[in-house]
Amino acid sequence: MDLANRRETYEEAGLDVDDVHADPIVQFEQWYRDAEAAQLWEANAMVVSAVDADGWPTSRYVLMKAFDHHGFVFFTNLESDKAVALDGNPQTALTFGWLPLRRQIRVLGLTERVSSDEADDYWARRPRGSQIGGWASPQSQVVPDRAELDRRYAAFEAGVGDGLVERPEHWGGYRVVPQRIEFWQGRPNRFHDRLVYTLSPTGSWPITRLAP
Numbered sequence: 664m665d666l667a668n669r670r671e672t673y674e675e676a677g678l679d680v681d682d683v684h685a686d687p688i689v690q691f692e693q694w695y696r697d698a699e700a701a702q703l704w705e706a707n708a709m710v711v712s713a714v715d716a717d718g719w720p721t722s723r724y725v726l727m728k729a730f731d732h733h734g735f736v737f738f739t740n741l742e743s744d745k746a747v748a749l750d751g752n753p754q755t756a757l758t759f760g761w762l763p764l765r766r767q768i769r770v771l772g773l774t775e776r777v778s779s780d781e782a783d784d785y786w787a788r789r790p791r792g793s794q795i796g797g798w799a800s801p802q803s804q805v806v807p808d809r810a811e812l813d814r815r816y817a818a819f820e821a822g823v824g825d826g827l828v829e830r831p832e833h834w835g836g837y838r839v840v841p842q843r844i845e846f847w848q849g850r851p852n853r854f855h856d857r858l859v860y861t862l863s864p865t866g867s868w869p870i871t872r873l874a875p
Contacts, residue, residue: 676848677850678858679858680858680870683858685870691730694766694768697766701764703763705726708759709724709735710723710757710758713752714748715747721748733838736777736836736837736838736839738777738782740833740834741834753775754774756770756771757770757839765849766846766847767847768845769844770839770845771844772839772843773842774840775838775840776835776836776837782830785836786834794830795823795828797830798828799816842862846858846859853875857874857875858871858873859873
């Protein structure tokens with residue numbers, strides 16, 4: 664497979680400071696709406712990167728479930744590898760990749776756990792099957808085979824019957840509070856546009872341009 668000669672021309676519109684909103688969250692929402700309007704699959708998917716206790720960077724896709732001026736929210740098993748890493752080191756990075764639009768957004772921020780009320784509210788809106796899975800899966804732990812996972816799921820489903828599936832203590836969410844947000848727009852000749860918002864001590868978001 665020869666990847667060195669693979670080429671893709673980015674003939675997209677440019678991105679300048681005058682083109683973007685002064686508020687990075689408003690700008691994020693505009694680009695997110697563009698991604699949804701383009702019917703991109705799982706437009707709310709993002710890569711969460713953390714550093715574990717041994718200093719290894721670790722990344723995975725999760726689904727963003729909310730965003731506002733307080734940050735970007737996702738939910739997970741609080742005993743998973745990513746949760747343990749984020750609890751140990753709250754510094755994290757998010758990456759949104761909307762490649763058909765030749766766009767990506769990179770976020771640097773600090774993680775914090777969402778409140779129990781927020782976790783309860785989202786848990787209540789999850790499909791019942793996902794709720795059962797949240798109880799049945801010992802996320803990130805070694806299991807002998809798929810059959811063991813299916814057995815655990817069936818056992819919990821039988822045990823709860825038609826009853827309410829309450830949120831387990833080991834399941835919750837994280838909010839990534841942004842400190843820096845970069846908007847990247849692909850351009851011809853690999854001369855891409857990169858605009859970076861950086862949170863200042865006064866709470867403003869000055870914008871700078873980076874070379875591609």
